[in-house]
Structures are given as C-alpha cells and as structure tokens.
Amino acid sequence: MVFRKDGVARFLSHLDLQEAWIRSLRRAFLPLAYSQGFHPRPKLQFEEALPLGWASEAERFWVELSTPMASFEILRRLIGEAPPGIEVVQAFPFAGKPQAPAFRVYALKGDCVQSLAANEALCAERLAAWRKQNGEQPVQFGVSAEGWVLELQSLPGQNLLSPKKVLIGLLALETLPLELQVRRLAVARAEALAGYRALGQSCPRSEEAA
Numbered sequence: 001m002v003f004r005k006d007g008v009a010r011f012l013s014h015l016d017l018q019e020a021w022i023r024s025l026r027r028a029f030l031p032l033a034y035s036q037g038f039h040p041r042p043k044l045q046f047e048e049a050l051p052l053g054w055a056s057e058a059e060r061f062w063v064e065l066s067t068p069m070a071s072f073e074i075l076r077r078l079i080g081e082a083p084p085g086i087e088v089v090q091a092f093p094f095a096g097k098p099q100a101p102a103f104r105v106y107a108l109k110g111d112c113v114q115s116l117a118a119n120e121a122l123c124a125e126r127l128a129a130w131r132k133q134n135g136e137q138p139v140q141f142g143v144s145a146e147g148w149v150l151e152l153q154s155l156p157g158q159n160l161l162s163p164k165k166v167l168i169g170l171l172a173l174e175t176l177p178l179e180l181q182v183r184r185l186a187v188a189r190a191e192a193l194a195g196y197r198a199l200g201q202s203c204p205r206s207e208e209a210a
Helices: 007-011 014-027 071-078 111-117 120-134 163-171 190-195
Strands: 002-005 044-046 055-063 086-090 103-109 139-144 147-153 181-188
Touching: 014 044, 071 086, 103 163, 111 120, 111 139, 111 147, 111 163, 120 139, 120 163, 147 163
Parallel strands: 055 181
Antiparallel strands: 002 055, 002 086, 044 055, 103 147, 103 181, 139 147
C-alpha cells in the first residue's frame, strides 16, 4: 500500500499511525490475516518511521489478507476510511518478503537550506566532510524540478541512512530548526535504481513493483 501523509497526520507518531491504519482497515472490512497467540494482531509491516512533522508523498506498508482481493476493490473500500491527512495512492499485490528501500528522495524548504545551497563551495565542503566521517555512502544534495532535494542511497549490507542525521551534519546544526520543511518524494528498491532519473528531472512518486 502506498499513501501520502500531510496536514495533521504529520504529527502522528509511528505507533499512532499504525494504530490509525489498523482501525481504517477494519472499518473498510478488509479480510485481514492475524497473528497467532493470546493477542492476535493484523499482519502489517511499515517502513522506517518519518521524523515527527515531516510530510511524505510515498509512504508504504504491507498488509497480509486472509483471502485475495483485487486492488481496485481495496481502494474502493478505503475511500473515506483513511485517517485525516492520509490519502491512499496505490494498492497492489506483493509476493515475497518486504525489503527496506535502498533509495530515498526528500524535498527541502527553509532559510537554512537556501543559505547552504547559495554557497556551492560550502555545500561541497560539508558533503565531503560528512562522507569522510561516515564513509563514502551515496548522498547528494542539489536542485531538481521539486526544488532543493536530498538523495540518500544505502549500499548492500549497510543500514539505512538517517535523513535527519544527514541534514544535521550538512547544515552543521545541533538540531533541525522548526522552519525547515521536509517532504519525502520517493522510495525505491536497489533493482529500481537503474531506471531512476538523475537530479534535475522530476522524481518518481513511488515504485510500481514495490
């Protein structure tokens, strides 16, 4: 399942978001598969939690159904049932074990970003310093059709990079300022990277075969 998160939903904790989705799926009368034991729970798996206050165009989670159901029927049933600030974008079958995304793109807005972006030398210096301290992990900061964006790629065998920690390092701050607006634009698995277009062109909103 792919969904957008904005508005009041930006301030839901990861746990609250999961519980809100469980209630929505139950109200939609989807045939949910449940875990075993004394306290059965719907079988859901979410991706990494977004920091509180961040928006997203491409949040994903996986839900196991007890009986197969067509994607259009799932979307039809979920109309009007999603939590406030949540918009369902896609529902499609997925075979196999869910995998963490290897590639993530974030749009950035704020005076602190503009100040860094306006100084190319400082920007390059900060990127070089971050890579030296954290290893040669693929991190890019630049401009695209969406404005200023941060691209993060996790190499095989490495843990996911924290976008919040990367931004704190690039901006040389103790914590991120409240005026900074961050929106996740896209996520993709490693095998989809070959088809991703470079900075300067529009970012994909989601991965069809996620």
